[in-house]
Amino acid sequence: MQVRESIARRPRSRVAYATQIPMRTGDLCQRGKHLCQGDWDINTALLLAEDAEALASTCHLLGNATTANRLEDLAESLWTLLDPPSIPDAEALIEIQRHLARLGGGESTSTGIAQPAEEARLFGYAAAETNGFPLLVRPPADYWKRFSTLAAARRSATAHAAPPEADAAPAAPRPVSTPEPVTIPSPAATTPPAANPPSAPPSAAVANGPIVAGGSDSGEVASEATHxxxxxMADGSxxxxxxxxxxxxxxxxxDLPASLEELKDLLSRSAPSLVVLDGIFQEAIxxxxxxxxxxxxxxxQRVLLxxxxxxxxxxxxxxxxxxxGCDAFIVQPANAEEVLGRLRELNAAENADPFRIMIVEDDRSQALFAESILRKNGMQALAVNEAxxxxxxLDEFRPDLILMDLNMPVCDGMELTALIREREAYLSTPIxxxxGEGDTDKHFEALSAGGDDFLTxxxxxxxxxxxxxSRVRRARMLERKRKPAIREAAKGVHDSAQLARRLTEMLAMExxxxxxxxxxxxxxVHAGSLRDSIGRSEFRQLMDRLTALVSERLGGNDMLARCGDSSFLLLNPDRSVGALREQAEQLRQAVATTAFGxxxxxxxLGVxxxxxxxxxxxxxxxxxxxxAERAQLEAAAxxxxxxxxxxxxxDESAQSAVIEAIRVALDKSSFRVVFQPIVSLHGEEEEQFQALLRLPTVGDRVYAASELVPAAEAAGLIVEVDRWMLDSCLGTIASHLRDGRNLRLFVSQSARSVRDPGLVEWMRSALESHRVPASHISLEMRMTDAAEALPEHAAFALSMKELGVSLTLSGLEAGAQGTAMLLxxxxxxxxxxxxxxSDADEGLRxxxxxxxxxxxxxxxxxxxxxxxxxxxxxxxxxxxxxxIQGNFVQQATRETNYDFQTSSG
Structure with missing residues (x-):
């Protein structure tokens, strides 16, 4: 890396100054040509601009206005690419080379008195003048370009892709002479590119960098990284x-690859944000x-494994x-929540607020250097020069970590550390x-005073x-485990995993x-362009305010969860379709009429x-x-x-698949029965369960009764399914009786089975075959079915009562029809x-x-x-x-081991 030429030895006369001007301008020209022809380096460009300005000032003092003006023109052409940092395009490079060529023919005069050149800035220290820091260590060639391209993408999004709802003032146009950086357009931008854009020189390309100037592949990589x-790679469990x-x-x-080869092919072509590898595939880790x-x-960007x-x-x-390179290795996870919880921890560590670092250093130049390095890596840094x-x-900045100098006037680092550790809030803050202290005894003494590490x-x-x-990440993780965050459920918002489990439970009901x-x-609406225009931090704050607004308008039985960065899932168990639509319209109106920002x-905003x-x-x-998501996309068209x-x-294809699965299950007797306890509110200890039908299939897809019954009725198989269910339940009751347990099972029957003339005799034979008392099973009829065919249901009920079978009427409602059913x-x-x-009003109660x-x-x-x-x-x-029956008591399981004695107590 180029360094500022030393000005420690000054000429003793104006003539000597004048004779050095051509030599110094020639040196500047050589450095400039090397910069334009090689890899563009922002640090070299910065030093070149500052040296050109310093030399121009000297030329003015010597009366050499021509050379001074050319040097200032060169410096100005460089500063347009430095503030903010951007990659030069071909036109900008030609402009710089033109200024260098003009400078090569500059004249010098010998008038004026030499003045001391301006003090060297932070980036202008020579490598030999480190004061304990290697101030001019050359970073990787592409490290800063990500900041340039991100800033350019944000400017582009602000100018061209801001959401129509935003009332932002238009940005002032940039001067024509200022070259635009070559960047990849934001995916959210909709403005077409200008005709015949200047092509980027080879030096603008960055191998394996986050953004490549020019070329189509770069745009694909940038878009892919944000998705x-x-x-x-699942094992089918x-x-x-x-x-x-x-x-x-x-x-x-x-993405659910079918084989390891397909997974490898996918990873070689794309970069998902998360890769999960199940246990049986560990050999390929x-x-x-x-x-x-x-x-x-x-x-x-980060790809979690x-x-x-x-x-x-x-x-x-x-x-x-x-x-x-695994980010997490989870041994025998008990459930999906353990996996998702670890993923949330990893994402929280990655997407949390910027790290806050306090630098305690009495040497201002060294403090500025450390602050600059930290800021350029996305951290918030505060330099404090007085102990x-x-x-x-401390309380104002609340640092995540403190970088502490050891030797300071008034109060040294060890004494200050001891004072900080006296405050409870900073007992575990890394220090x-x-x-530059070389005495190892001092190192141990500093650690004994409360320091966490010593860097030399x-x-x-x-x-x-x-x-x-590494220390801040570990400290934040420990802090989260020590003081778990208050669940969003306290504000009416649940975790999406909770909502998914609740949805699965509700869909499993009969x-x-x-x-x-x-x-x-x-x-x-317009979430992507809005995020690009205002930044991720402000976007998160805006989404928090939107979340609060939505949660304030939830009903008593609603369940709300965040889904991704800009989406919500709202689950309701009891509203009609019309009421759901009305609630959605009211929610949209509330969002549209609320002022954010x-x-x-x-x-x-709009939703x-x-x-x-x-x-x-x-x-x-x-x-x-x-x-629901497809419907949302249609609504957003x-x-x-x-x-x-x-x-x-x-869905005829889906129903055909269910019917075929039912046929196979009847042939192989592969249905499954699960049981949900029915518990007394008045202290009785009877063992009673609702029997529910399930059908597991290949790939662990489990069909519930809500899917099986309509398909079986459509295929004319419902009577066979009902009889299989009754026979299985009678076998379960008989098994419990042999173990000395009295058990009653409630089993639903379809309208077609109720009207089946052979069911009564079949039931009589089954009771005798299993040697089960008829009162241990209760056949359940639906009120809606009975209302449509009351004579048939009444005849069936009387026949079953003659056998001693218990009967249940489900779906009972108040009114004339309900009274008729009871009669x-x-x-x-x-x-x-x-x-x-549900959450009933006083009238319903x-x-x-x-x-x-x-x-x-x-x-x-x-x-x-x-x-x-x-x-x-x-x-x-x-x-x-x-x-009562429901998930409050217990979810349906394959076991009948519920403790009724404890629940009744």
Whole structure:
């Protein structure tokens, strides 16, 4: 790297000054030509500009105006590329070379008195004058270009791609003489490029850099690096499927390679932001790690690699993962939340606010050097030159780390460290001593005083950055674990993984296909261009304010989660389609009429919303999220309405797949039954469970009853499915009776099975075959089916009562029809309609109490389904409900080991 020529030895006469001008201008010309013909280096350009200005000042004093003016022109052409930093295009390089050529013919005179040249600036110190720092260590050729291109991209986005809602004043035009930097356009920019743009010289290209000036590949790399994509080499397990679902809910676009070769090919061509490698593929960890490292270098951004272990790992397995470049190695994760939690920690460390570093150094030049290095690496740095001011600055700046000089006047570094450690808030703040002190005893004494490490001057910038970064990251991680962040749920916002689990639970219920409610996908309009124009930090603050606004307008049963940087998922369990649309319109209006930004620079926003009701994608959480997102994209189209509801329709190919799976399950008896406890609110300890049908298939896709029953009815297979279910449940009851346990199972029956004339005799035979008392099973009929064919249901009920079988009527509602059902059907239990277990108003609660009294007066016990929260259970108990069922009690499992004695106590 070029350095400023020394001015320590000054000529003793004006003539001597004048005779040195041609030599010094010639030296400047040689340095300038080398700069233009080789790799562009910002530090060389900076020194050249400052030396040209200093020499121009001398020429003015000597009366050599011609040379002075040419030197000033050269300096000005360089400063246009230095503030802000930008890569010169061909036109700018030609301009600099023109000034150098003119300078080569400059004249000199011998008039005037020589004045001392201006003091050397921070970047102008000679390498020999380090004062403990190697101030002019040459950084990598491309390290600063990322700051240049990011700044240029932000300027471009501000000028051309600002959202229409922003009320920003137009930027003042730049002077015509100022060359524009050669940068890759922002993906959000929509303005077409100018005709015949100047081509960049070879020196503007940066090998393996984050941005390459010119060429189409560079644009693809820049766009790819900002895309939230996750690549999961999955083993097909249930946990892998849950990880995929939660990643999708957090806004990742998923790649699921079918083989390791496909994964390697994908990583060699692209750079996802996240790679997850399941346990059975650990043998390929080195090769995958090498491809991930190459992808990181290709895009100049972080690519996370998480490896999962299928069994307890030993030291060798961990070492292999670490050497392969894994960011996290998770041993036998219990569930997807453990994986997603680790991912959140990694992202939090990467995307958190800039590191805040306080530099305590009495030598101003050394403090400025350290501050410059830290700032150029994206950190916030504060230099404090007087030890007496440090304590006052601590609470104001709240540093993540303190760089402490050892030898200072008034108060040395060890004494100051002891004073800082007396403050509880800074007991664990890393303090790193940075000094030229060579006495190792002093080093240990400093560490004993409360320091965390001792770095010796001179230190290379990259070593300083590495030391600071690693300690701050570790300190922040420890702080998060010691003081976990308050969950956003306290503000009405949940984690997206929680919402995905809740959605899966609701879709697994037996009535999911017929229930009200649905999922909204809410997206901020023009999010990409807005983020580019205002910056990520301000964009996060804006999204926090938008989140608060949305959460203030949630209903009592709504569940809201952030999904990606600019999206939300809103889950509602009980609104009709019309009510969901109305809620979406009100939400859009509230956002559009709210002033964001600041009072001096107000900003208006807009959102578009896609809605997927439960009936459209019941049983499949991923399909429901995908459908809501597609509706949102349709709402955001140029001719979109802002709110789009997915219409119910039959996917013939999907239904054919379900029907084929049912046929195979009937042939191989491969259905599965899960059980959800039905618990008494009045102290009884009867063991009672709702039996629910499931069908696992290849790839751990599990169909719920809400998908199976409609498909089986359409294919004419529902009677066979119902009988398989009854036979399985009778076998379970018989097994428990042999173990000395009395168990009652509630089993749903379709309308077609109720009308089947052979069912009664089949039931009689099955009870005798399994040797099960008929009262241990309760057949469940739906009120809607009974209302359409009351005589057939009444005849079926009477026949089953003759066998001693218990009966249940589900979906009961108050009114004439409900009263008629109770009068004509000899049922033992009634299961309420789900609307009675929602956040009811006073009118609905009064209706519920009257309905419960009617059931009790006729000798029926009342079951409340879908109970999800303790407050709902308490309200139902106050209304006289006998039994409750739902995820508040326990989720459905394959086991029947619920402790009814503890729950009744």
């Amino acid at each position: 939230r994509r996750a690549c999961h 249930a946990m892998a499927a849950e990880v995929d679902l939660q990643l999708r809910a957090q806004g990742y676009e998923l 080195e090769e995958v790690g090498a491809l991930v490292r190459a992808a990181r270098a290709r895009v100049g 998480i490896a999962l272990s299928e069994q307890k790992s030993d030291l060798a397995a961990r070492l292999r993962a670490m050497r392969a 007496s001011a440090v304590l006052d600055k 790193v001593f940075l000094s 001057k001179p230190i290379a910038p990259r070593h300083l950055i590495t030391a600071v970064t 009535d999911a296909a017929t229930r009200d409610g649905g999922l909204m996908f809410i997206e901020l 600041t009072p001096r620079a107000p900003r208006t 578009v919303i896609g809605i997927c009701p439960f009936a459209v994608a019941a049983g499949d959480a991923k399909a429901m999220i995908d459908a 140029p001719d979109g309405t802002g709110v789009v509801v997915v219409e119910a329709g039959i 004509n059907l000899p049922v033992d239990y009634v299961k309420l309609a789900p609307r009675y277990t 009064n209706e519920l109490r009257e309905l419960v009294k009617l059931c009790h007066d006729s000798g029926r016990r009342v079951i409340a389904p879908r109970v999800e929260e303790a407050r709902v259970a308490a309200s139902l108990w106050a209304s006289g409900i006998d039994l």
